[in-house]
Amino acid sequence: MKRTFIFFLLSSFIISSCNSSSQSPSNTSTKYIENKGSDTIVNLALAWAEKYQNENSDVRISVTGGGSGTGIAALINNTVDIANASRSIKEEEIESAKANGVDPVEHVIARDAIAVIVNPENPVSELTLQQLSDIYSGKINNWMEVGGEDRPIVRLSRETNSGTHVYFLETVLRLGDKDNKTLFSTDTLLLPSSEGIILEVRQNPNAIGYDGLGYVPDDLKMIAIAKEDGGAYVLPSIPTVNDKSYPIARDLYMYTDGEPTGIVKDYLDWILSDEAQEIVAELGFVPVE
Amino acid sequence: MEKSLNWREFIITRLIQTSGYSAIVFVALIFFFLIREGIPTLGEVELSNLFSARWYPIENYFGIVPLITGSLVVTIGAMLIAFPLGIGTAVYISEIAPRWMREILKPLVELLGGLPSVVLGFLGILLVSPFLRVFLDLPTGLTAFTGSLLLGGIAVPTIVSVAEDALDAVPRSYREGAWALGATRWQTIWRVTLPAAKSGVLTAVMLGIGRAIGETMTVMMVTGNAPVLAVKLGSWFSPVRTMTATIAAEMGEVANGSVHYHTLFFIGMVLFLISLGVNIAASSVVFRAKKRAERILS
Numbered sequence: 001m002k003r004t005f006i007f008f009l010l011s012s013f014i015i016s017s018c019n020s021s022s023q024s025p026s027n028t029s030t031k032y033i034e035n036k037g038s039d040t041i042v043n044l045a046l047a048w049a050e051k052y053q054n055e056n057s058d059v060r061i062s063v064t065g066g067g068s069g070t071g072i073a074a075l076i077n078n079t080v081d082i083a084n085a086s087r088s089i090k091e092e093e094i095e096s097a098k099a100n101g102v103d104p105v106e107h108v109i110a111r112d113a114i115a116v117i118v119n120p121e122n123p124v125s126e127l128t129l130q131q132l133s134d135i136y137s138g139k140i141n142n143w144m145e146v147g148g149e150d151r152p153i154v155r156l157s158r159e160t161n162s163g164t165h166v167y168f169l170e171t172v173l174r175l176g177d178k179d180n181k182t183l184f185s186t187d188t189l190l191l192p193s194s195e196g197i198i199l200e201v202r203q204n205p206n207a208i209g210y211d212g213l214g215y216v217p218d219d220l221k222m223i224a225i226a227k228e229d230g231g232a233y234v235l236p237s238i239p240t241v242n243d244k245s246y247p248i249a250r251d252l253y254m255y256t257d258g259e260p261t262g263i264v265k266d267y268l269d270w271i272l273s274d275e276a277q278e279i280v281a282e283l284g285f286v287p288v289e
Numbered sequence: 290m291e292k293s294l295n296w297r298e299f300i301i302t303r304l305i306q307t308s309g310y311s312a313i314v315f316v317a318l319i320f321f322f323l324i325r326e327g328i329p330t331l332g333e334v335e336l337s338n339l340f341s342a343r344w345y346p347i348e349n350y351f352g353i354v355p356l357i358t359g360s361l362v363v364t365i366g367a368m369l370i371a372f373p374l375g376i377g378t379a380v381y382i383s384e385i386a387p388r389w390m391r392e393i394l395k396p397l398v399e400l401l402g403g404l405p406s407v408v409l410g411f412l413g414i415l416l417v418s419p420f421l422r423v424f425l426d427l428p429t430g431l432t433a434f435t436g437s438l439l440l441g442g443i444a445v446p447t448i449v450s451v452a453e454d455a456l457d458a459v460p461r462s463y464r465e466g467a468w469a470l471g472a473t474r475w476q477t478i479w480r481v482t483l484p485a486a487k488s489g490v491l492t493a494v495m496l497g498i499g500r501a502i503g504e505t506m507t508v509m510m511v512t513g514n515a516p517v518l519a520v521k522l523g524s525w526f527s528p529v530r531t532m533t534a535t536i537a538a539e540m541g542e543v544a545n546g547s548v549h550y551h552t553l554f555f556i557g558m559v560l561f562l563i564s565l566g567v568n569i570a571a572s573s574v575v576f577r578a579k580k581r582a583e584r585i586l587s
Contacts, residue, residue: 151428154428154429159538160347161541165347183345186342186517187515189429189431189513189514189515190513190515191513192509196510199414199415200429203422204419204429206428206429207429
């Protein structure tokens with residue numbers, strides 16, 4: 001995360017410095033948008049910025065990562081035009097923003113959903129969040145315990161440095177509870193890539209894995225998830241993520257100071273267009289409807 | 290004429306000398322760097338944490354014991370496979386195979402040695418691991434044993450190549466002497482040729498171990514990377530996480546100068562010390578064997 005962030009930081013510096021030296025003297029109409037925040041969104045924001053700049057040569061957008069907190073803090077201090085966040089703004093952040101004369105306005109710009117996948121031969125097709133937590137923390141070790149065949153469960157996860165790993169840990173293993181200190185079972189296989197997880201799930205009927213919804217190939221089986229016991233089991237899909245019935249999904253946000261105006265408004269409107277939302281799907285996120 | 294020749298001689302000698310010393314300088318620099326980046330971890334992480342059985346760096350669990358056992362299990366397994374196979378192949382090529390066979394086998398083995406390890410990793414993920422899971426009825430094919438098999442494959446060419454050279458260097462008169470005393474072919478190989486080439490064969494094995502313990506890509510792809518303490522016999526058939534795979538997987542994304550960063554360098558240091566230990570052990574054995582041979586001959 002840190003590396004990529006530094007890389008983007010550097011590249012955005014280079015891009016912006018090139019522009020300021022080569023263009024600003026001759027072309028005074030160039031407008032700048034400062035965009036900063038979540039590392040989860042940074043690739044998406046960069047892809048958007050690149051495409052938007054290609055189409056609108058008078059706008060320059062500099063994108064940096066650093067984390068949701070960093071982005072919101074920068075918005076509160078009025079140093080950025082748009083803050084990216086993979087969580088919604090906290091009460092105390094709104095208060096300190098108000099104290100600073102900043103009025104944060106929220107825009108949902110994409111959604112992020114994690115699909116739980118198993119081999120198509122596996123008869124299990126529904127799990128509750130609690131069962132999923134027990135599977136990954138090592139309390140449930142056989143598919144029989146969740147209504148499947150008598151097979152050992154092989155848990156697959158991304159490496160610990162992946163943002164998906166951390167989100168899965170917080171939302172599924174710890175059920176969104178901050179004081180919960182549940183950890184992944186030590187025998188969880190930590191695979192270095194999404195591709196590794198998909199390959200293993202494809203050939204191993206014992207395996208369970210997870211991945212961004214946009215990356216799951218058609219030949220693997222997705223599990224329908226219920227938020228609590230007795231709740232409805234929901235399969236991940238673009239509609240169920242958008243109507244919030246699928247539980248392992250989150251909104252991704254951009255925040256502005258007050259309702260956006262001028263080029264920032266143009267940019268945010270463009271982000272919600274079909275053209276920009278196509279990029280969302282390409283990067284494995286869920287487009288907003 | 291004479292003078293310029295002397296000058297050239299002088300420069301060439303110095304160049305060769307420098308490249309000779311550079312190896313020592315590089316090793317010393319690398320070790321110094323590892324210590325500088327790795328030692329701080331001893332002050333930052335409690336020893337009871339560092340030598341515990343839980344590796345989960347994002348929540349400050351820095352137990353490196355599972356990683357050490359993981360590397361050892363995979364490497365020892367690889368040597369159990371590569372040692373007999375490598376020595377067997379070397380003996381066959383040098384002692385038994387007819388000339389034409391030898392001329393095919395040797396380049397082929399060397400070609401195997403040049404295979405990129407990531408390619409072997411792919412083969413492991415797509416062919417070996419699914420096969421082992423079904424054949425041995427394991428929960429998953431991504432195990433220490435899969436890693437050992439592939440690492441064995443990587444170490445074999447090194448072992449064959451060096452051991453074959455050592456066997457080749459045994460004077461023909463030794464074998465003729467043995468035959469003259471009525472020894473069979475097998476007795477000649479086992480009692481005369483192999484012992485005579487002992488130091489070369491040992492070097493071959495040590496180089497193979499070095500190759501196996503330092504290998505990263507293949508291991509990361511096929512061993513499953515689960516940081517489980519591998520101390521039971523069954524651990525060989527379950528997933529493990531090696532030191533090399535841990536460094537490779539985590540170093541790219543770690544914050545420079547953080548506790549996690551220092552701990553990864555500390556693991557590198559442990560790895561370095563293990564290879565150093567293996568090399569020192571090998572040299573001392575070879576040295577003793579030489580001494581003994583000199584005594585007998587004199």
